[in-house]
Amino acid sequence: AQKVTQAQTEISVVEKEDVTLDCVYETRDTTYYLFWYKQPPSGELVFLIRRNSFDEQNEISGRYSWNFQKSTSSFNFTITASQVVDSAVYFCALSEAPDDYKLSFGAGTTVTVRA
Amino acid sequence: DSGVTQTPKHLITATGQRVTLRCSPRSGDLSVYWYQQSLDQGLQFLIQYYNGEERAKGNILERFSAQQFPDLHSELNLSSLELGDSALYFCASSVDLRGHRQFFGPGTRLTVL
Numbered sequence: 051a052q053k054v055t056q057a058q059t060e061i062s063v064v065e066k067e068d069v070t071l072d073c074v075y076e077t078r079d080t081t082y083y084l085f086w087y088k089q090p091p092s093g094e095l096v097f098l099i100r101r102n103s104f105d106e107q108n109e110i111s112g113r114y115s116w117n118f119q120k121s122t123s124s125f126n127f128t129i130t131a132s133q134v135v136d137s138a139v140y141f142c143a144l145s146e147a148p149d150d151y152k153l154s155f156g157a158g159t160t161v162t163v164r165a
Numbered sequence: 166d167s168g169v170t171q172t173p174k175h176l177i178t179a180t181g182q183r184v185t186l187r188c189s190p191r192s193g194d195l196s197v198y199w200y201q202q203s204l205d206q207g208l209q210f211l212i213q214y215y216n217g218e219e220r221a222k223g224n225i226l227e228r229f230s231a232q233q234f235p236d237l238h239s240e241l242n243l244s245s246l247e248l249g250d251s252a253l254y255f256c257a258s259s260v261d262l263r264g265h266r267q268f269f270g271p272g273t274r275l276t277v278l
Contacts, residue, residue, distance in 0.1 A: 081264075082264070085266075087269075093271070095255060095257075100265075141208060145264050147264070151263065151264040152198060153267060155208040
């Protein structure tokens with residue numbers, strides 16, 4: 051069973067629009083971590099954020115913000131005032147103690163920001 | 166720069182061949198993870214080592230094997246290669262087993278012809 055679901059396959063926006071990427075996860079563990087990674091066209095995986103299961107505070111980092119809701123098992127990511135450099139594939143991932151914290155990735159959402 | 170190095174960056178080989186991918190973790194990191202990214206399977210976990218010992222296995226084929234050496238670098242061996250093994254192989258390292266951030270290397274792009 052898929053542990054992380056990113057229902058949006060592709061999102062295309064015009065520069066300066068906001069874009070929200072959805073992530074829904076599934077776990078029976080009480081201690082787990084959620085991550086977002088960005089994969090630009092160059093191919094490397096760039097770490098964006100790590101959040102533990104006990105910290106439901108939303109977080110903002112520049113134009114990026116994250117909304118963690120345990121009640122709905124969601125960890126959504128918003129890019130505000132998108133820029134062309136934000137064009138990339140974004141992955142949500144889950145790590146759990148019983149799996150020695152290996153990362154289970156979602157399928158990824160391709161974001162294209164048009165000038 | 167994540168501090169994780171992977172060699173080679175690109176590898177082109179033929180079906181039936183064997184290749185070795187190498188990973189050097191960040192200084193001080195004891196845990197090494199291998200992931201495969203392919204078009205049909207997405208990003209999936211292959212295998213994990215911690216301080217030289219295998220800790221977890223994911224969807225790793227029997228034709229694939231890995232090891233972590235005393236200096237903590239790791240190698241992923243892929244044998245009897247098939248066209249479907251063409252993928253981007255990532256190595257990641259983290260300081261321990263407690264869910265800390267995994268730092269990813271730049272990946273090795275394997276093309277099997």
